[in-house]
Amino acid sequence: MAVGLVLTACGSKNDSGSGGTSTGASGSQAPTSNLKIGLAYDIGGRGDQSFNDSAARGLDKAKSELGFSIKELEATAGETDAQKEDRLRQLAEGGYNPIVAVGFAYATALEKTAKDYPDIKFAIIDSVDPAADNVANLTFAEQEGSYLVGVAAALKTKTNNVGFIGGVNVPLIQKFEVGFTAGVKAVKPDATVQAKYLTQPPDFTGFNDPAKGETAAKGMFDAGADIVYAAAGGSGAGVFKTAKANGKLGIGVDSDQYNLPSLADVKDVILTSMIKEVDVAVYDFITSVKDNKFAKGNKVYDLKAGGIDYATSGGKLDDIKAKIDDYKAKIISGEIKVPSTK
Amino acid sequence: MRNRTARSILLGVAAPVGALVFAALVCALILAVTGHSVGDVVDAMSTAAQRPRTLVNSVNSATVYYLAAVAVAIGFRMKLFNIGVDGQYRLAAMLSAALAGAAFMDSVPSVLRIAMTVVAAMLVGAAWAGLAALLKVTRGVSEVISTIMLNSIATYLVSYLLNPARLAVTTAGSNNIGTRKITEGGQVAGFEVSGSSTKVFGLVLLAVVVGFLYWFVLSRTRFGFELKATGLSESAAVASGVSVKKMVVISMLLSGAVAGLVGMPQLLGSSYTYSLDFPPGLGFVGIAVALLGRNHPIGMMVASLLWGFLDNAANSLDISGVPREIVLIMQGVIVLSVVVAYELVRRYRVRAEQQAVGSALGRTKPLEEVSA
Numbered sequence: 001m002a003v004g005l006v007l008t009a010c011g012s013k014n015d016s017g018s019g020g021t022s023t024g025a026s027g028s029q030a031p032t033s034n035l036k037i038g039l040a041y042d043i044g045g046r047g048d049q050s051f052n053d054s055a056a057r058g059l060d061k062a063k064s065e066l067g068f069s070i071k072e073l074e075a076t077a078g079e080t081d082a083q084k085e086d087r088l089r090q091l092a093e094g095g096y097n098p099i100v101a102v103g104f105a106y107a108t109a110l111e112k113t114a115k116d117y118p119d120i121k122f123a124i125i126d127s128v129d130p131a132a133d134n135v136a137n138l139t140f141a142e143q144e145g146s147y148l149v150g151v152a153a154a155l156k157t158k159t160n161n162v163g164f165i166g167g168v169n170v171p172l173i174q175k176f177e178v179g180f181t182a183g184v185k186a187v188k189p190d191a192t193v194q195a196k197y198l199t200q201p202p203d204f205t206g207f208n209d210p211a212k213g214e215t216a217a218k219g220m221f222d223a224g225a226d227i228v229y230a231a232a233g234g235s236g237a238g239v240f241k242t243a244k245a246n247g248k249l250g251i252g253v254d255s256d257q258y259n260l261p262s263l264a265d266v267k268d269v270i271l272t273s274m275i276k277e278v279d280v281a282v283y284d285f286i287t288s289v290k291d292n293k294f295a296k297g298n299k300v301y302d303l304k305a306g307g308i309d310y311a312t313s314g315g316k317l318d319d320i321k322a323k324i325d326d327y328k329a330k331i332i333s334g335e336i337k338v339p340s341t342k
Numbered sequence: 343m344r345n346r347t348a349r350s351i352l353l354g355v356a357a358p359v360g361a362l363v364f365a366a367l368v369c370a371l372i373l374a375v376t377g378h379s380v381g382d383v384v385d386a387m388s389t390a391a392q393r394p395r396t397l398v399n400s401v402n403s404a405t406v407y408y409l410a411a412v413a414v415a416i417g418f419r420m421k422l423f424n425i426g427v428d429g430q431y432r433l434a435a436m437l438s439a440a441l442a443g444a445a446f447m448d449s450v451p452s453v454l455r456i457a458m459t460v461v462a463a464m465l466v467g468a469a470w471a472g473l474a475a476l477l478k479v480t481r482g483v484s485e486v487i488s489t490i491m492l493n494s495i496a497t498y499l500v501s502y503l504l505n506p507a508r509l510a511v512t513t514a515g516s517n518n519i520g521t522r523k524i525t526e527g528g529q530v531a532g533f534e535v536s537g538s539s540t541k542v543f544g545l546v547l548l549a550v551v552v553g554f555l556y557w558f559v560l561s562r563t564r565f566g567f568e569l570k571a572t573g574l575s576e577s578a579a580v581a582s583g584v585s586v587k588k589m590v591v592i593s594m595l596l597s598g599a600v601a602g603l604v605g606m607p608q609l610l611g612s613s614y615t616y617s618l619d620f621p622p623g624l625g626f627v628g629i630a631v632a633l634l635g636r637n638h639p640i641g642m643m644v645a646s647l648l649w650g651f652l653d654n655a656a657n658s659l660d661i662s663g664v665p666r667e668i669v670l671i672m673q674g675v676i677v678l679s680v681v682v683a684y685e686l687v688r689r690y691r692v693r694a695e696q697q698a699v700g701s702a703l704g705r706t707k708p709l710e711e712v713s714a
Contacts, residue, residue: 071661073657073660073661073666074660074666076653076656076666076670077622077623078621078622078623078624078627079621079653080399080402080403080608080612080613080621081612081613081619082399082402082540082612083399083653083654083656083657085539085540086395086396086399086654086657087657087660089395089539090657090658090661091661094661104516104517104518105518105618105619107516107518108613108619112539116539126517127516127517127518128514128515128516129513129516129518139515169501170517170519170618171512171516171517171518171519172517200497200498200500200501201501201504201618202432202497202618202620202622202623203497203622298515341512
């Protein structure tokens, strides 16, 4: 039956197109109120308490401040590149411009889609691929922020033993571990850094499973750690819960988790957070398109450019803030080069 | 006799069709309760059904689902539940991708290179399933438990191997990691469809061949007869001289070999590398499709096309404002209602046959077996 449908559908050419958007942002001053923003999430979508949510915050800000209309589409676990590509193309066909793809998993799909829609501006988070005239690659130097929270952990640990919990064992999260370890060792070369990942790909539940975070953190505290860095999205809530139950400390990730309403119960054990402002990157990208200042290529958000930082909410770092800022200045000046791979 | 056949076919069709109708009603109810318009869904679905790209993607998804379903069905026919298709295909796809992408393969002639890749995948899949078979025949371990565990082990094994120090390569600045990309000689070209930016997998033909072989072996060979006999009644099979242990090992190896093929259309037709975004979970889709298609070569084809279309229509639903999760609900309800419908039909059939036997008892015709 479907074969018949394929055949009858041949000939209609509503698929490969050159955009055909009503907004037409190719240089001319587009009326900004007509901008329709499309956003394609990675698995988890809005509500993952991790980087999808962060992207959603940027989108919401653009929506409320600039009055754009938005369309958000989500990914399903187990889908193929073709399905991701279809999602981007449907946004493009629907006249959405600009379009933001959240997550490196969209790289291949975006490469194929962007080619056919030269008039639409695309952004992809966390990926330097694809390189195209109408694609902005928004990437982050997570290792730098992780280095600073590593410094903080090393200065605060009493047991000379700290932990790192990664959500899923992928290169992106390994960057957090490498930076964190380097930061700890820079202050205390003899300190022990325990590292554990909650799940292995393609099982991405490690980003959203507080129970797993709880168990892993308990193991680290039992093994002598007194501070654990949770680079594990929504699973971090479990890490903080265990930290509170055991009188230990945790370090948050992505946003300033001390100030998150959902973590208000456990905020007194959050030493600091490694801030990765995906929301700022998304918002900046949208405004750049609106102001006709779109810039293609890789934009790195690091300590120097902003978008990566460490949080001081809660005042637990007041006594050592000067020392951490010292390291921060050295990273910005290039005196300290933070590794990103093992 | 012709009447009986016609009724049998009718009953066979009644179950899946009834289940589909029931599933559609349940979904309509859920949509109504959650405040979405059923009309919107129908609109979005029919828009999707007219878009060449969605149809091509549906056929491609169906190709992969079909292979997974056949792998599961081979086990089902033996009363073996191979839940490990998922681990088998992922491990097979990863290792054969590493082989096909290896530098020394660049100089191998295209056809040979593709054949080597596919055979390697079958061997890996068979070997991984073979572990479960060995555990079953030597230690009596249920294949349900062992294959689930082997799925988990496969995940860790793939993670371990997918490392720059071992079988993977990374590109600077990329957050992805995968095996070396298979160069053009190792790729399988697809079929162009006008109006679609994606091509139909060349290996759709592989699925057709596998489906044909499945049918042929099961219904036209002695081995197929023995396999089905063992599945229906182990003691009867033993009595007629069939070695059950041998059958378990062979059918698990075959199931695993077909499972090894599951990743091939995607790997050689689109991805060209096994990386973090290689689709997982296809083995579980295979179980659902095999159930829906009743392990029948044509039934599973219809089921996989339906599944593929539903999956690929999800984006259209999403963009029209209907939550894409409705597709998952629909698929779940379809499987559940199919299982229930088959059971109802089976009971009806048994009762009808008993009545037929009862009324025939008065006459001198031989009794027909009351089949389950």
